[in-house]
Amino acid sequence: xxxxxxxxxxxxxxxxxxxxxxxxRADGGIWEHPMIWLxxxxxxxxLGGLLFLFRGLGL
Numbered sequence: 001x002x003x004x005x006x007x008x009x010x011x012x013x014x015x016x017x018x019x020x021x022x023x024x025r026a027d028g029g030i031w032e033h034p035m036i037w038l039x040x041x042x043x044x045x046x047l048g049g050l051l052f053l054f055r056g057l058g059l
Contacts, residue, residue, distance in 0.1 A: 030036075
């Protein structure tokens with residue numbers, strides 16, 4: 001049985017081959033951007049820390 005030449009980055013044609021296009025997964029919405037949530041948490045923690053710092057200093 002002769003196998004046709006297939007470039008290294010290609011999946012050879014076969015029954016059950018995964019080389020066909022896969023459906024795109026759904027957009028994860030806000031969970032696709034964890035850096036936004038991390039920055040919101042860090043800014044909130046910074047503001048809370050500054051609140052207690054200024055209250056402690058009597059400003």
